Amino acid sequence: MLKMAIITGFLSQTKDRFHEYNTQISLDEKFKLMNTIEGYNGVEIVFPYEVKDATPTKAALAKYNLNVAAVNVNVKAEPEFRNGGLTSTLADVRAKAVTFIKQAKDFAYDIGADKVTCCPLGDGYEFSFQYDYAAAWKNMVNSFGEAASYKNEIPLFIEYKPSETRGKCFVDTAAKAICLLNDIKVANMGVTLDFGHSIYGNENPAEAVAMLAESQYKYYVHVNDNDGKWDWDYFCGTKHFLEYVEFLYYLKKYKYNDYFTSDTSPTRWDIKGTFEANSRLTHKIWNLLDSIDLVSLESLMEKGDYLETWKFIEQNIFSMK
Template structure:
């Protein structure tokens, strides 16, 4: 399987938690130049409007950068306009503005030579009981994606689900709920971004979700990172969940996934740009490990159904 690596442009700038800021701040033009220096990077995932500009001020710079565009990421959380929600905002005018952002991003994606936008509706959902009307939110979300996907059929819309953050509970927290939404909308160009870190904090078996999304014909995009299953730390790949990551890669090979793999990776310690390059190398080593075990041995492990034997054989493959 050919590997196409994309860098999320937001990962190449500063990163802040509640207490500290890590990595240097860089504007979009600087981050483009940095991305070009990363060995193994085939493309970038710019953000609308924060990178590309509301009116496309940075479109030409993006076209001229010499890198492919894996997708245009639509940010519907960062502006004060969306404080009470984007697709689920009680104000119909704000909901329409969110839809307009999506349509503009689709047009930009086509102009940049990619057939996909990705969106994570982080500001849509609820924080506590009796906070929102769940019937209204669900209907508004279906209607919004219905209108967006009908804007043009040559650009796919990929939904990146997440359990929580910004909202305590996001309206699309899981693969199952997101696939259900896709079915309710019914558009062929609506699918799912499987972010490994998001699957982990939702408590999912990420490989099983890959299988379900593929069977539904809606696996459009994959993001890789890692965390401790408690919060979305966007840590380097396989730094904690080695075997889960390896199983996801095996399932991607089994289904012949040939789409983009994007990396949403931050590091508090060390050079952030170097960490992205190291992550690409880690992925190559994981593929080498799968090849060392071999497909027949992997299938035999599954068929045997023996936890102890599987653990033994996986550990032996590392020696």
């Protein structure tokens, strides 16, 4: 049975450069709405801007019978982090970023969450000769290393993204995320793989799954879609259907059993309907993969004649028989 979660910030008001979408609602109202969305029992909540106090959060989780997929710690919104938090040239700014992650681990421990995830979006650059890359990387290794070592029973997952809020983020691919964890050398860490980040970063998300699954590190996934040009957070399968099927195929192959968390923004579309589309399509593809002859598919892949593999895809995935 698939476990599906929602980043609960998307259940409330969201904004882009020009418009506001949907209505601002409280955490209790978000959790109440979760109970009406078919296919979900998990939440990813953002610390410290959405949640900060463990006691009322635990009460709300119990009230609505919800589990925590992850605590997402935000280290980009503070004014000090505009030029990077974990990679800042200023020791006190780096220390503040590390403190945010440690506090998120305290919060996760108190509410019974099993992981903290962090996407270092403020850590990157825009121009040539803007940063000393080696120094920035060492600062990131040391900052994340200190944060990851704290309460190590709550693993820290690093989410990579090609850009935003910086023109180019320092951790922008699965390979660099693995390199980062290799340099940190702290056991019990992981990588958060966002399907859309992988797509618009010109990766193949399925290959990223294989790379992470074959590494020594844990991994956790966010699901969505985009046009390959920007992180639009569309609902699943709308732009890259076959890539999403392959993504799920590799997750099934490697026996992924953590949450599929919807990092999807229902801007112009109904909130409930958008997230139910994610769940519905993901479950249908997962069940489809149970019903088709994967041994034959793998044999065709091994033979290397893609025209024959494509016939299999036509008949068994697209049902064009």
